[in-house]
Amino acid sequence: MTVRVLLVDDQPLVRTALRMVITDAPDIEVVGEAASGDEAVRRCAELRPDVVVMDIRMPGMDGIEATRRITSGPSPAHVVVLTTFDDDDYVYGALRAGAAGFLVKDMALDDILTAIRVVASGDGLLAPSVTRRLIREFAERPTAGPPRAATVEGITDREREVLTLVGRGLSNTEIAEELCLSVATAKTYLTRLLAKLNARDRVQLVILAYETGLVPTER
Numbered sequence: 001m002t003v004r005v006l007l008v009d010d011q012p013l014v015r016t017a018l019r020m021v022i023t024d025a026p027d028i029e030v031v032g033e034a035a036s037g038d039e040a041v042r043r044c045a046e047l048r049p050d051v052v053v054m055d056i057r058m059p060g061m062d063g064i065e066a067t068r069r070i071t072s073g074p075s076p077a078h079v080v081v082l083t084t085f086d087d088d089d090y091v092y093g094a095l096r097a098g099a100a101g102f103l104v105k106d107m108a109l110d111d112i113l114t115a116i117r118v119v120a121s122g123d124g125l126l127a128p129s130v131t132r133r134l135i136r137e138f139a140e141r142p143t144a145g146p147p148r149a150a151t152v153e154g155i156t157d158r159e160r161e162v163l164t165l166v167g168r169g170l171s172n173t174e175i176a177e178e179l180c181l182s183v184a185t186a187k188t189y190l191t192r193l194l195a196k197l198n199a200r201d202r203v204q205l206v207i208l209a210y211e212t213g214l215v216p217t218e219r
Contacts, residue, residue, distance in 0.1 A: 004049045005028060020090060025113050080099065080103070081101070124205075155193065161179060164194060166205045172187055
């Protein structure tokens with residue numbers, strides 16, 4: 001099955017570089033490009049891609065608002081934020097808007113392709129080396145609010161363990177190994193957590209794990 005991708009960035013050179021990388025992958029196809037958030041929303045409605053690789057800082061509608069509109073639409077695509085990481089303070093808002101993960105512009109080419117495949121499969125892109133830092137900083141921001149212990153009520157002790165490991169950035173395979181479960185069982189626990197906690201995806205579970213103190217933030 002080919003993953004259909006829309007590239008969104010106001011810099012033509014960035015879009016060209018990404019297109020060149022993706023062209024070599026037999027299972028991923030670039031179906032369109034957009035240079036602004038407004039254009040991204042329109043192109044998504046026209047092309048209905050599986051994944052949108054979304055820049056944040058663009059003239060007019062930024063990537064956060066575009067992400068919110070795309071993920072809340074009638075045929076939502078999976079959005080991966082494209083950020084320079086160190087100087088992009090808006091990535092937290094993008095996660096809240098429904099982004100399934102993010103890419104860093106200087107990451108390895110193979111990692112970019114892997115990220116697109118992971119998000120297309122319905123999983124969140126939660127590389128521990130990057131995501132843990134982002135979520136930790138998000139949790140420490142005043143806008144994140146105080147811990148909401150009530151939001152994790154109604155789950156079992158095992159589900160709480162799984163949620164904690166998700167918050168630490170572990171994959172389903174790593175969670176299964178940590179808890180001596182099969183990968184299928186780990187996925188079942190994850191599905192139950194998404195339903196019980198009314199979370200959109202894995203990224204929201206990570207945020208919740210930090211906000212509720214299951215994964216302590218380092219200060």
